[in-house]
Amino acid sequence: MVNAYNFKIDLQCPQCGAPAELDETETIIQCGFCRTSNIIHTHPFPCFFITPKQEKLSHLPVVYIPYWRFKGLEFALGPKRPAFRAIDQSYIAVDRPGLPRSLGFRSQTQRLQFIQKGIKGGFLPPSLSRRDILNQIAGGNKGKVHIGEILSLIFMPFLHDDHRVYDGLTGKATGMNSADLGIEKKAPSYRLSFTPSQCPSCGWDLAGETDSLVLHCKNCTSFWLIHEKKLNRVNTEFFGLTPKTDIFMPFWRFDLEFDHLNLSTMADLIRVANIPRVVQEEHQTRKLYFYTPAFKLNPKLFLRIAKQITVAQIDAKEAPRLTDALFHPADLPIDEGFQAMLPVLMEICANKKEAWDMLNREKIRIRSFGLVYLGFYTQGSEYIQDELGFSVLVNSLKFGRKL
Numbered sequence: 001m002v003n004a005y006n007f008k009i010d011l012q013c014p015q016c017g018a019p020a021e022l023d024e025t026e027t028i029i030q031c032g033f034c035r036t037s038n039i040i041h042t043h044p045f046p047c048f049f050i051t052p053k054q055e056k057l058s059h060l061p062v063v064y065i066p067y068w069r070f071k072g073l074e075f076a077l078g079p080k081r082p083a084f085r086a087i088d089q090s091y092i093a094v095d096r097p098g099l100p101r102s103l104g105f106r107s108q109t110q111r112l113q114f115i116q117k118g119i120k121g122g123f124l125p126p127s128l129s130r131r132d133i134l135n136q137i138a139g140g141n142k143g144k145v146h147i148g149e150i151l152s153l154i155f156m157p158f159l160h161d162d163h164r165v166y167d168g169l170t171g172k173a174t175g176m177n178s179a180d181l182g183i184e185k186k187a188p189s190y191r192l193s194f195t196p197s198q199c200p201s202c203g204w205d206l207a208g209e210t211d212s213l214v215l216h217c218k219n220c221t222s223f224w225l226i227h228e229k230k231l232n233r234v235n236t237e238f239f240g241l242t243p244k245t246d247i248f249m250p251f252w253r254f255d256l257e258f259d260h261l262n263l264s265t266m267a268d269l270i271r272v273a274n275i276p277r278v279v280q281e282e283h284q285t286r287k288l289y290f291y292t293p294a295f296k297l298n299p300k301l302f303l304r305i306a307k308q309i310t311v312a313q314i315d316a317k318e319a320p321r322l323t324d325a326l327f328h329p330a331d332l333p334i335d336e337g338f339q340a341m342l343p344v345l346m347e348i349c350a351n352k353k354e355a356w357d358m359l360n361r362e363k364i365r366i367r368s369f370g371l372v373y374l375g376f377y378t379q380g381s382e383y384i385q386d387e388l389g390f391s392v393l394v395n396s397l398k399f400g401r402k403l
C-alpha cells in the first residue's frame with residue numbers, strides 16, 4: 001500500500017547558505033532569500049541521514065546504519081494482462097539480524113539531511129546493493145518490472161554503550177550487541193553537487209517545476225533533461241494545442257528495434273493490437289512510435305494512457321512559442337520510461353499469451369527517443385484532451401506527484 005508519504009529534506013542554498021526545505025521528489029532548490037535556482041545532483045544515488053533524538057542517551061556514541069528506501073510502481077508480467085502494485089518499502093542494507101528490518105513509521109516524521117563530509121559518529125557501510133534490494137522486492141521473479149522509483153539510502157541513528165545498541169529515535173534497546181556491529185569511523189562518501197538552473201544555450205533562467213527532470217527555456221524555446229549531472233538537450237514536440245490549452249503533459253516517445261516481434265509499422269500495430277481498422281497502404285510504411293507517460297501515475301492509468309497514445313500514432317509538431325500554460329513535471333526518468341515498455345507492449349498486444357512468449361525472449365533497443373507534450377485543458381475536476389478524446393482526473397495527477 002502506498003501511504004503517499006514523502007520525507008522532507010533540510011539543506012542549505014548552495015549560493016547564499018540560507019536554510020531551505022525540499023520534498024523527497026524535488027530535484028531543484030529554489031532559494032527564498034537570494035532567489036537563485038539550482039539543480040541538485042546526487043551521486044551515485046540520494047543518500048541521507050537522520051540525527052538522533054534521544055537526549056537521555058545523548059552521552060552515548062552514535063552509529064549510523066543504512067536502509068534502502070524504495071518507492072515506485074511494480075508491474076508483474078506473464079501470459080496474462082500485466083498485474084501491478086505501488087510499493088513504498090524500506091529494507092535494512094546490512095546483514096545484522098538483531099536490528100529492525102525496516103525504517104518503520106517512527107522515521108516518517110523525521111527530517112532528512114544529505115550525507116556530507118564531517119558527520120560525527122560511526123557508520124556501517126551498506127553490504128546489500130541496490131540491485132540486491134530490487135531482486136529482493138521482486139522475490140526472484142524475472143517478470144517483474146519496477147519503475148518510477150525513488151531508491152535512496154537513509155542512515156538511521158543508533159546509539160551504543162559497551163554492550164547494547166539502542167534505537168536513536170525511540171531509545172529502545174535492540175537485539176544487537178555492540179561488539180557485533182563492526183563500526184567504521186568514517187562517513188561513506190556520497191557526492192552532492194549543484195549546477196545553476198540556467199539555459200546552457202542562451203543563459204536564461206530555466207522554467208519548470210522543482211520536481212521535474214525536464215526544464216524549458218522560454219527565451220530560445222529549448223528543452224533540457226537533467227541526466228548525469230548535466231542538462232542535455234532533448235528533442236521535443238507538441239500535439240493537440242488549442243486556444244483552450246492550459247496544461248501540457250509530457251510523454252516519452254521511443255523509436256524501438258525488436259529482434260523477434262514484428263512491430264515496426266502502423267499496419268503491424270493494427271494486427272498485433274487487434275485495432276478495428278482496415279489496413280491502408282499508408283499504414284504499411286508508416287513508422288511506429290511508442291509512448292509512455294513521462295510522469296508518475298497510478299499503474300493502471302499509466303498503462304491505459306500509454307496504450308491510447310501509442311495506438312493513436314499522433315502527429316506531433318514543433319514547439320510553439322512558449323506561453324504561460326502549465327507544464328506538468330516530467331518526473332519519470334527516460335530509462336524508466338523505457339523499462340515500462342514491456343508492460344505497455346503487453347497491454348497493447350491483443351493475444352497476451354502469444355505476446356508473452358515473444359516478449360519473454362525479446363531484446364528491445366532504443367533507436368532514438370524524444371519528448372512530446374500533449375495539450376490539455378481543465379474542466380472541473382478533469383484535464384481533457386479533445387483530439388484523442390480522453391481525460392485524466394486532476395486528482396490522479398496529484399497522487400502521481402507523491403509517488
Ligand SMILES: [Zn+2]
Binds near residue numbers: 016031035
Ligand atoms: Zn540562496
Ligand SMILES: [Zn+2]
Binds near residue numbers: 204217
Ligand atoms: Zn535558452
